[in-house]
Each structure stands twice: as structure tokens, then as C-alpha cells.
Amino acid sequence: MINEKSKQFSSVFNSHQSRVIAIIVTFFTTLFTISVFLYLSITPSTEFEDDFGVNLQDNHQGVISKIWDLKATGSGSSIGEWKSWIGLSDGRDRQKESDKIRELINVFQDRFPKDDGKAARDLNKPSLERLADCIASNTCGEGEETVVILASMHFNNAVMGKTSGEDIWARSSLEALHSLNYTLLYTFAPMDTLTLYQGLSDRVKTIIWESIELKKCMKRNETNWESLEDGHSPGKWQNTTTGRFGCVRRTGYEEGIPLEKSFTFHFWSGAENPLGAHFTLSPENYAMWNHGIGNHYLGYSIESRCKAITLPSSKEHKGMALGKYSKYFNTSSTEWVWGKDDILNQVVNTMPESDEKEKFELIATIGHYEKSEVTEDHVRFHEMNNLGPLPQDEWYQTLASSKFLVGVGKPKISPSPYDALCFGVPFINPVLSWNRTDPDDWTKWYSQHDGLRPYGPPFVYHVQKNNKEQLEEAMRLAIENPIDSFIPPPMTRTAVRDRHRALVETDWKPWAIAAVKELWTDKGKEFPYLVEGRQHL
Ligand SMILES: *[C@@H]1O[C@H](CO)[C@@H](O)[C@H](O)[C@H]1NC(C)=O
Ligand SMILES: *[C@@H]1O[C@H](CO)[C@@H](O)[C@H](O)[C@H]1NC(C)=O
Ligand SMILES: *[C@@H]1O[C@H](CO)[C@@H](O)[C@H](O)[C@H]1NC(C)=O
Ligand SMILES: *[C@@H]1O[C@H](CO)[C@@H](O)[C@H](O)[C@H]1NC(C)=O
Ligand SMILES: *[C@@H]1O[C@H](CO)[C@@H](O)[C@H](O)[C@H]1NC(C)=O
Numbered sequence: 391m392i393n394e395k396s397k398q399f400s401s402v403f404n405s406h407q408s409r410v411i412a413i414i415v416t417f418f419t420t421l422f423t424i425s426v427f428l429y430l431s432i433t434p435s436t437e438f439e440d441d442f443g444v445n446l447q448d449n450h451q452g453v454i455s456k457i458w459d460l461k462a463t464g465s466g467s468s469i470g471e472w473k474s475w476i477g478l479s480d481g482r483d484r485q486k487e488s489d490k491i492r493e494l495i496n497v498f499q500d501r502f503p504k505d506d507g508k509a510a511r512d513l514n515k516p517s518l519e520r521l522a523d524c525i526a527s528n529t530c531g532e533g534e535e536t537v538v539i540l541a542s543m544h545f546n547n548a549v550m551g552k553t554s555g556e557d558i559w560a561r562s563s564l565e566a567l568h569s570l571n572y573t574l575l576y577t578f579a580p581m582d583t584l585t586l587y588q589g590l591s592d593r594v595k596t597i598i599w600e601s602i603e604l605k606k607c608m609k610r611n612e613t614n615w616e617s618l619e620d621g622h623s624p625g626k627w628q629n630t631t632t633g634r635f636g637c638v639r640r641t642g643y644e645e646g647i648p649l650e651k652s653f654t655f656h657f658w659s660g661a662e663n664p665l666g667a668h669f670t671l672s673p674e675n676y677a678m679w680n681h682g683i684g685n686h687y688l689g690y691s692i693e694s695r696c697k698a699i700t701l702p703s704s705k706e707h708k709g710m711a712l713g714k715y716s717k718y719f720n721t722s723s724t725e726w727v728w729g730k731d732d733i734l735n736q737v738v739n740t741m742p743e744s745d746e747k748e749k750f751e752l753i754a755t756i757g758h759y760e761k762s763e764v765t766e767d768h769v770r771f772h773e774m775n776n777l778g779p780l781p782q783d784e785w786y787q788t789l790a791s792s793k794f795l796v797g798v799g800k801p802k803i804s805p806s807p808y809d810a811l812c813f814g815v816p817f818i819n820p821v822l823s824w825n826r827t828d829p830d831d832w833t834k835w836y837s838q839h840d841g842l843r844p845y846g847p848p849f850v851y852h853v854q855k856n857n858k859e860q861l862e863e864a865m866r867l868a869i870e871n872p873i874d875s876f877i878p879p880p881m882t883r884t885a886v887r888d889r890h891r892a893l894v895e896t897d898w899k900p901w902a903i904a905a906v907k908e909l910w911t912d913k914g915k916e917f918p919y920l921v922e923g924r925q926h927l
Contacts, residue, residue, distance in 0.1 A: 480528075488526035491518055494589030501627055502582050510546040510576035514586070521573050533571035537593045538894055540564075540576050541583045542600035542655045549576070553782065556657050558805045559673045562690035563598070565883070566890035580607035580618075580637045581625035587647045596894045597647060598671065601654040601662040607637035607647065608664065608919070640919045650902035650921045653893070657803075659684060664919070665905040669898070674803055674841040675880065679833060688893060691886040692805060693877055696812035699783075702791040705872065707744035708751040709865065710792040710815075711774060712807070715758045718800045727799040727820040727838070727855040734798065735773040737862045741869065750869070752796075755780050755788065786813070794818055794851075794868035797838040807839050811849055811876040816868040817842060818851045818861070829854070841878075849876050 495518050502511065521537075524530035540560075547554065548561035567574055573593075577583040580603055587594050599607075610618050610625070612635040619625060628635050636643025638652070653669050656662040659676040663669040667677075670685040677684030711734070713719065721730050728734040734752070741750035757779025780788060789795060790813035795806065797820045807817040819842050825834040832843040835852070842850045848871040851864035879885060902921040910917035 484526050484528060488522040490589070491522040491525070494518060494586070495522075497589065498582070498585055501585055501624065508546060508576075508578055510540075510549040511578070511582070513549070514575045517573050517575060531571055534573055535593060536570075536572045536595050536894060537586075537590050538567055538572045538574050539583055539586055539594055539597040540574060541578070541597055541603055543578055544600070544655060545576055545598075546578070555673070555801070555803070555805055556655070558692070559657065559690040560655070561695075562692070562886060563688065563890065565691070565694060566887040567894070569883075569887055570891055570894070572894060579603050580610060581627075583607070584625070584637050584647060588645060595651065597652050599652055599654050601656060601670075604638075604652055604654055604663070610637040611635055611643075638919055639921075644920065648921065649919050650899045653686070656685065661685060664909075664917075665902055665921075666909050668901050668905060671893075676840075679840060679843065686893075687880075688889055689880055689886055690805070691877075691881050691883045692808050692812055693881070693883045696809060696875075696877075699786050699790070699813075701813060702787060704791070705793050706791045707746075707748045708753055708775075708792055709738070709794045709796055709868075710789055711752055711754045712795055712797050712804065713754070713800060714756055714779060715800075716756050717758075718798055719754070719756065725799045727797070727822065728861070729856045729858075732773075733856065733858040733861060734796070737858060737865060738773070740862060741865060751775055753777055753788065753792070755785060789813060789815060793872070794865065796865070799838055799855075803839055803841055807842060807850075808878070808881065811873075811878075814873050814875050816847075816849055816851060816871075816873055818853055818864050818868065819843075821852050821854050824854065845876075845878065847871070848873050 495515055498514065498518075504512065521530070521534065524534055542556075542560070544554075544556040544560040545564060547557040548564055564574070572595075575586050577586060583597060583599075583603075584607070587597070606618055615625060615628065615635040625635075625637075632645075634643060634645070636646050639646035639648050649665060649669075652663070652665075653671050654663045656670050657673055659672070659680075661667040661670045667683070667685045671688040672685035673688070673690050675684070675687040675689065677687060711719075717723065718725070720726055721728075721732050738750060738752045743749055752774045754774040754776045755778065756776050777788065786809065789806075789810055792810075792815055794816045795810040796818040797807070799820055799822070807819070810817050817839070819837050819839050821835045821837045823836045825831050828834070832852070835843055837843060837852065843852070846852070847864075847867060851868060853860040853864050899921065906917050906921055909915075
């Protein structure tokens with residue numbers, strides 16, 4: 391029986407006709423499969439849809455995607471999903487996404503025309519064009535599709551080359567964010583920020599706000615919107631488009647900017663964000679000096695700009711006093727730390743001469759005089775040789791050729807002592823208050839530059855206010871002990887970049903929810919904003 395059957399089977403299998411049929415079937419199946427793959431791989435999804443005049447995207451999810459439980463992406467389509475399923479695409483309708491971004495470019499320019507005072511805003515168009523291009527052609531590099539909105543004027547200032555402490559911080563943040571290849575967009579106020587957020591929605595991972603602008607954004611509603619209008623951020627368009635007035639995501643304005651992505655850029659300690667310290671970015675690690683209580687340390691780095699400068703080959707026999715405002719040098723002011731009888735000048739006069747018999751000199755670069763004072767540059771000011779305000783390069787060269795930089799009380803936590811250390815110039819840091827029974831416990835100090843408290847000689851000399859002996863010793867040691875370039879480890883370019891990456895790539899929603907509970911609802915306070923990331927309407 392078995393033999394009989396297998397014989398029959400093999401005779402059928404071996405028949406010439408069957409083989410030909412099998413070959414033909416195989417040939418056509420293969421041809422068909424290859425054609426389908428080729429068709430799907432070269433046909434853009436939108437063209438396919440346009441041919442049939444059906445909007446597959448908005449109205450229904452394809453049957454196939456239902457069968458296979460493919461995730462509707464909002465911008466996906468049946469054909470796109472098929473391509474995705476067979477591994478030919480990621481299920482995105484790239485052309486449509488790209489068109490939406492191009493539309494945003496026009497809307498943004500329409501609402502916020504060119505303005506010379508807001509030069510950085512002009513950078514948005516090329517950035518958005520690059521994003522639209524790389525999305526359409528699927529060539530976006532790592533990080534490029536991650537959008538960060540910079541809604542503080544300090545980023546504009548940084549682009550314009552301004553140099554306040556905040557601007558220097560912003561410049562470092564720009565460097566870090568650029569090195570991570572994120573798409574960066576510049577805004578100034580609530581409504582330009584909202585326009586970009588609404589045009590890009592989930593692509594926007596982080597918004598860095600000026601706190602006063604975030605406050606305005608939170609306040610905006612249908613009754614107060616007109617009073618919150620201002621020249622540089624007109625939002626009248628809400629009256630003519632949706633008729634819905636708002637800015638931050640809340641009940642009644644679900645399409646607003648999510649608070650859990652909203653951080654504020656705040657130079658000083660103390661929280662400046664409705665979600666508290668964790669959402670308040672900080673240039674210094676205040677929390678580390680305060681039992682973990684403090685703002686979110688983002689920090690900055692002066693490494694790049696310092697290393698770009700060619701240092702003088704030798705130092706001159708001089709020190710430099712920090713501060714550009716003459717009021718910082720007012721010996722009657724309570725903020726001046728070197729006594730009414732100016733021990734700074736007295737001590738300078740006791741410093742030894744150089745090997746070449748030059749007298750030691752203290753120089754200053756004071757340029758902002760009070761009305762009652764001499765306004766002429768190149769004058770002796772408090773016995774110092776005041777060079778007056780210098781252009782930045784010259785200021786760096788002057789600092790770099792000095793044997794130390796000494797503080798006089800203000801400005802507080804300025805970036806300049808970090809420049810000094812990076813140039814190999816020690817800093818003399820005035821300590822304003824300390825624990826009388828344990829004066830060496832630096833965690834209890836309040837000093838001109840608290841960020842430098844953890845570092846000691848030969849880099850930083852901490853000197854108690856009005857203490858002539860300590861000041862004299864510090865100056866002498868600084869002159870005798872030249873240092874190499876020093877950058878505090880948390881302030882290297884790499885360390886700063888890593889913290890920026892964590893800021894942008896972490897989902898902070900759990901922190902936001904915890905903050906709402908701790909700071910608002912647990913205290914019985916109402917919090918009308920949505921931080922649970924509800925879908926847009
Ligand atoms: C950013 O892009 C450049 C050029 O496309 C690339 O060389 C670099 O590795 C990227 N950086 C990161 C952090 O992805
Ligand atoms: C809008 O906000 C203001 C406070 O800024 C408030 O007095 C007013 O009641 C709010 N209007 C609505 C409709 O919520
Ligand atoms: C808002 O729109 C309404 C209706 O179109 C109009 O009457 C009103 O004047 C507009 N308000 C402003 C400030 O433009
Ligand atoms: C110096 O400080 C004192 C005390 O605060 C003040 O009265 C005086 O006007 C200041 N001098 C100048 C030139 O600013
Ligand atoms: C000051 O230092 C002493 C001795 O270490 C310590 O007992 C005291 O608690 C400190 N005071 C403050 C305010 O930290």
C-alpha cells in the first residue's frame with residue numbers, strides 16, 4: 391500500500407507538466423512579490439492617496455492597520471502602515487509632516503515679522519527649513535528632530551555677542567544644545583512661543599523661558615488677553631482663528647504649552663517656576679551647597695571661549711580688581727569688603743617688587759561711573775591704575791597677564807573668576823560671613839563667589855572681609871605660586887553638554903506631577919494647569 395501510494399506521488403511529482411506548472415507559478419509569484427515591494431518602496435504615500443481622492447489620514451484608520459493593530463500615528467496612512475509593516479518605512483507620512491513645518495514657517499513670519507532687535511528670531515526659518523527637508527527625505531541626523539524652544543531674550547543676547555552673566559550662560563547653553571544637534575528656535579514672549587509649539591507639538595521637548603514671560607503665558611485667558619498683548623508678541627490672531635484664548639495647557643485650553651516641558655532660566659537661587667526648584671534652571675549648583683535644596687543645576691562652561699584665546703607668554707607684575715562699576719569700589723558702601731580705610735590699597739603697597747625692580751600694581755577696568763565722579767578713563771581710581779572699560783579681547787589679555795584677580799564684594803557669582811582660573815590666574819574670593827566658631831567650614835560661608843567655595847589654594851584664596859592679614863597672605867601666595875589653567879570639573883564642555891542632554895531627553899512629567907502635589911494641591915491650593923500630558927483637542 392505504502393509503496394503504491396508513494397509511487398503514484400512520485401510519478402505525479404516527476405511528471406514533466408507538473409514541473410513546468412510549478413516553475414511558472416513560482417516565477418509569477420516571485421515577480422508579483424517583487425513588483426509589490428518595488429511599488430510600495432518607490433511610491434510616496436501622499437501621491438497614492440491623492441490619486442484616489444480620499445483622505446485616509448484624518449477620517450479612518452485603515453482596515454489593515456486595525457487587523458494588525460498598527461498604531462495610528464495621526465499622520466500615518468494605510469499605505470504607510472503597510473510599508474511600515476513589511477519593513478519599508480517607519481509608518482510616517484514624511485511629506486505631510488514636512489509640509490506642515492513649511493506652513494509653520496509662513497505662519498510664524500506672518501505673525502512675527504522681521505525685527506532688528508530680535509535678530510535671533512531670523513534663525514528660525516533656516517532651522518525649520520532644514521528640519522522640513524530632512525524629515526521629507528528621511529535624512530535627519532541624531533537629535534535633529536528634537537526641538538528646543540529658547541524663550542528667553544538672553545539667548546538672543548548671546549547670539550548678538552552680549553556679555554552679562556546670563557548671556558554668557560546662554561551662550562554656553564547654545565553651544566551645548568548645538569553640539570547635540572537639536573533644532574533650536576528662538577522666541578521672546580508667550581505668543582511666538584505658542585505659535586511654534588502648536589506647529590511642532592510633540593517634537594518640542596523643552597522650552598527654556600524667561601520667568602516673567604512664562605508668567606504672562608500662564609495668565610492669559612479670554613478676559614485678560616488684550617491687556618497681556620505687547621508689541622513684540624501680538625496674540626490677536628487667537629481672536630480671528632480659533633477664538634480660544636490661552637497659552638499654557640489647562641482645562642479650556644488643552645492645545646497650550648505643557649508646563650512639564652517649561653523650564654525657567656534663572657541666574658540666582660530661589661525657585662522661579664510654578665513647578666518649583668526642579669523646573670528652575672540654575673547656572674551654579676546651589677543645591678549642592680544647601681543640603682540638596684536648590685534649583686536644577688544646568689551650569690555653563692567657559693572652556694571653549696577661554697581655549698580660543700592665545701595667552702600672553704608671560705605675566706606682568708600686577709594684579710587685577712574685578713568689577714566694572716565704580717559703585718562697587720565705594721569704600722563707604724556696605725557692599726565694599728576691604729574696609730573704609732581701603733586695606734586693599736594698603737596691602738598692594740606692601741607687595742614685593744619684581745626681579746626687575748618693578749613696583750607691584752593693582753589695575754582695574756572700571757567704566758561705569760556714578761554721575762558725581764570723574765568720568766575720564768585712564769585715571770587713578772582709589773590708587774588703582776584704572777584702564778577703563780576694555781574691549782573683550784583686551785580685557786581677556788589684561789586678565790590673563792595678571793598674577794591674580796581679586797574681588798571687592800560685587801558682582802556676585804560672576805563668570806569672570808572662572809575665566810581667570812582658565813587663564814591660569816588665581817582668584818581671591820572675599821568671604822562675607824562665616825560660622826564664628828568654625829570659620830573653616832566653607833559650607834557656612836557666604837562669599838562673593840559661592841560657586842568657588844569648594845576650591846582652595848593655589849587656585850582660589852578665600853579671605854574674610856576686612857581681614858588685612860589674610861588678604862596680604864593670599865596676595866603674596868598668589869604672586870609666588872603661579873597656576874596652570876583650571877576648569878572646575880562640573881564646568882567642562884562635556885559635563886555641561888551631558889546635563890543639557892539629560893534636561894532635554896528626560897521625561898519630567900513624574901517630577902511635574904509630584905511638584906503640583908507638593909507645592910499646590912497638598913496645600914489646598916488650586917492648580918488649573920494640566921501636567922498629565924492630555925491629548926490635544
Ligand atoms: C551631530 O551632527 C554631526 C554632523 O551631522 C555629527 O558628526 C555628530 O556626531 C552629531 N552629534 C551628535 C551628538 O549626534
Ligand atoms: C482670567 O484671568 C484673570 C486673572 O488674570 C481672572 O481675574 C479672570 O477671572 C480670568 N477669566 C476667566 C474666564 O477665567
Ligand atoms: C475680536 O473678534 C470680534 C469678533 O470678530 C471683534 O468684534 C473684536 O473687535 C475683536 N477684538 C479685537 C481686539 O480685535
Ligand atoms: C558711596 O556710598 C555711600 C553710602 O552708601 C553713598 O552715600 C555715596 O553717595 C556713595 N558714593 C558714590 C560716589 O556713589
Ligand atoms: C558652628 O560651628 C560649631 C562647631 O562646629 C557648630 O557646633 C555649630 O552648630 C555651627 N553653627 C552653625 C550655625 O552652623
